[in-house]
Amino acid sequence: MGKIVKLDRCVVQISGPDAQKLLHDTLTCNLSTPLGDQARWFALLAPQGKVLVEGLISNFDEGYLLDVPTSELENFSKRMRLYKMRADLSITPREDLSVGWSSDPIDGGVQDARPEMGYRTYANAFTDWDEDTASYHKERITQSIMEMGADFAPNSVFPHDIGMDQLAGVDFKKGCYIGQEVVSRMQHRGTARKRPVCVVGATLAIGEPILNADKSVGTVTSLSHDKGIALVRLDKVEEAKDYTSNGDAVQLAIPHWASYGFSDS
Template identity: 45%
Template structure:
């Protein structure tokens, strides 16, 4: 089994009788109660912007969550604040555990493969270059915080969490839920993930459509990236450029939206 190290991920373990309730009450996704598929979730600000996002899985009587290293300190601080008097132990495992990606075994990350979490001493044979993972998730149109967008800048709908199961619309209130619900019911999501190829520019470069900025590209791997794009500004995909050069754009296979889509003003 080949496992690729995702060195930019931080791991936290939540245990105790109130662990599931605590997490399920503050994040967007449906948190698992048994081993199996890893669930996508986001912790939002009251204004609905993503503060942290990652996967959650259940194993050994606890919930295991990973986030990007850039938001790990803030995530840990916020979860300890939300804990209050709940019977939960929150362990910061950044010094002792690592996150990896495998196509063979672990907690299934949808169709991308498997997320693996292991103690540092068991990761000596992991491949340090995570390019295969990044290429796979870019090809699937999946955005990651830290790699593609910063904290407190992006709505959950902007990265397709409403389509890909990262939001549980049936559960009760959580932080930012009012904004998420309003965007769903009013159909006000105007920015969506779009795959961009033939890029000869760094991450963060503007995507222009007919001379107007429509978004920015995320992490670029072998000329490909995922961008968060204003759909209403893409009236002719052949006119899109990055750094003055033509690029190709395409919608993810899972997309339920289209180029040129417009939404009503709030």
């Protein structure tokens, strides 16, 4: 077992006879198919279709553990209690549990279903966990996986903008869920424009625009050494053009998991 890194995330437990139905009808991912020993990406959306909270959901006892950004614990718990109504379930912030990550399998852990994103564990004994999250963010950025807090704020992006539609974070065949109408329309009309891409450059800086002839096509959102994630407008990016950021040339590439691409015009 490799090194375990303590992440700035927290856990909400939702358990009871109606837990599966409530979560399936509320979140973007499909919970009618078994999770097994994996953690599946999900979002809770605003009615207008933007991401209020993103996280990973996995099986736990008679329900689920939902791994969300620490900053969104109160908001997420409050919203889920509103949606609970008369459902037979409990919603419990597990402040006794911390979230750990490793690139290698962890005893009692779950595998992140997103490509090459390692394993999560939830435990209250973490004295030997590493507080330095650089290795986690390096892997996340290498895979162009966007994360709330680091890459975007709540209620600022659609699921398509961060690639959730490509990574089983959104299901387009199940019934209605909050924000479903807007997200489904984007999918079926092909109107998604913003997408995460890989960016490489010597002087990258978070928040700096990606430029072509002094016109911005996107922004660097995360960085690990000379590699980063940029959120770009695909309709403004052409394969053969030259791009700069923070004064130097940069290279843009589509993530290996993505089916979208740059314009060849």
